[in-house]
Amino acid sequence: MTMDKLMTEAMAAAEFSYSPYSKFRVGAALLCKNGEVIRGTNVENRSFGLTVCAERNALGTALSRGITEFEALAVYAPDADYAVSPCGACRQVISEFVSADFPVSFQGAEGERVDSTMGDLFPHNALDELKE
DSSP: OOHHHHHHHHHHHHTTOBOTTTOOOOEEEEEETTSOEEEEEOBOOSSGGGOBOHHHHHHHHHHHTTOOOEEEEEEEETTOSSOOOOOHHHHHHHHTTSOTTOEEEEEETTOOEEEEEHHHHSOSOGGGGGGO
């Protein structure tokens, strides 16, 4: 699957966002090594600390289905006029399951897409040594 197609999946996921407070929709599409695409969207709560991001929802859905190997992630924020990268919490959680060369792309409504890697978004990941 191309990153363009994966981004289209993220765009579709954003339509299901539950964001009544911020009005800031986000969709994510996680490409699994088995070829399946798992979508996620942000789910807000009036207590903003309880909000769950689209990226973590997609990853949690995959993990709850026993899927643990991933190929790429696309994130789309239709209410932003610039490409919005995964937040720090999402970077931390994603890094638990992927390598530094894992592709991550993000895009806003203006259409400019940023293609990056987990290593670029989360450099100096010292916690990998704890898995040994």
